[in-house]
Amino acid sequence: MKLVGNWSYPTAIRFGAGRISEIAEACAAAGITRPLLVTDKGLADLPVTQTTLDLIEAAGLGRAMFSDVDPNPNEKNVAAGLTVYREGGFDGVIAFGGGSGLDLGKVLAFMAGQTRPLWDFEDIGDWWTRADPAGIHPVVAVPTTAGTGSEVGRAGVITNSETHEKKIIFHPKMLPLQVICDPELTVGMPRAITAGTGLDAFAHCVEAYCSPHYHPMSQGMALEGMRLVKEYLPRAYADGSDLEARAHMMSAAAMGATAFQKGLGAIHAMSHPIGAHHHTHHGTTNAVCMPAVLKFNRPAAEGVLTQAAAYLGIEGDFDGFCAYVDGLNAELGIPRRLSDLGVRDPDIDTLVRDALNDPSTGGNPVKMTAENTRKLFEAAL
Secondary structure, rough: OOOOEEOOOOOOOEEEHHHHHHHHHHHHHHHOOOOEEEEEOOOOOOHHHHHHHHHHHHOOOOOOOOOOOOOOOHHHHHHHHHHHHHOOOOOOOEEOOHHHHHHHHOOOOOOOOOOOOOHHHHHOOHHHHHHOOOHHOEEEEEOOOOOHHHHHHHHHEEEEOOEEEEEEEEEEHOOOOOOEEEEEOOOOOHHHHHHHHHHHHHHHHHHHOOOOOOOHHHHHHHHHHHHHHHHHHHHHHHHHOOOHHHHHHHHHHHHHHHHHHHHHHHHHHHHHHHHHHHHHOOOHHHHHHHHHHHHHOHHHHHOOOHHHHHHOOOOOHHEEEEEEEHHHHHOOOOOOHHHHOOOEEEOOOOOOOOHHHOHHHHOOOOOOHHHHHHHHHHHOO
16 A cells, blocks of 8 residues: 555645655645744754755745744743744744644644734633634644644644643634645654554544544544554554554544544543643553543443444453553553652642543543542542
């Protein structure tokens, strides 16, 4: 199978090895003539980023980068980026990297022409209608990990540094116009990041598949996304240069993020406040929380996960699916408990409050309450 193609989602996705060479074409298609490349601190000086900047500069589009982006980006990063963006006269963003760089880049482009404060656009009710659509600038997204799927998403997750809450900023026009999914960009990922981001994609698929909302297209994408993770994440983890496995994992990431418009659930409702308060890696936190959430959701999700197990070739129905997840976590070096991630002496009351306020809660198949959510955290700790 030749793993290359152009997909229209409505985002235009340029998929295949070596397609970062088309970055200037992607900018032109998005209407960007003066881009600001936004990435995180860890990627800023790496060859993959500098090579991309070389390509942009060679095409006559300038050479500009903003990288003051924390692993869990916050409103201070947004404010600093907006200053650079507006003073530099840029007309679009190249969001480059993992979830932090992609989310921050998308939010900068969204806020570029807004006059209201950031938190006015949190994903609550119809707050997105407060935005001036004409003030939203275009985005070209270039993922360098295979997990968050933010490249095909209409939102960005930003941490409020004062309240330590993760907030979802949403608008339909935040969806990138052009995406370059080049698996060669992911070859240098450390094994721990390969595992954590890959299991983030798996969590997206699992939660979307278990969500009680009706969206049969998302259901199919979630199921096939799980299969791709099952077959190719262990390969990518074992051999980071396995380009076929890396490519299929990029597909799984995009599929999971597309599928979760059907809903997320307790895994993300837990991991968002844990990451905000304890600065843990998002995908790895999801993986640690997943076994406890699967058991918690058994009364409502046993049937669909039994079906998933059959599709994935996992014996033992629901219990077999849970055992598979436990085994996959162990194979990929995922800690068994949140305390092993450094979450010690947490304020469980605050974690429970923030989890119940998280938009992901509404997609969980079992209703989350203060009592059962506390027990979930205690089980994961």
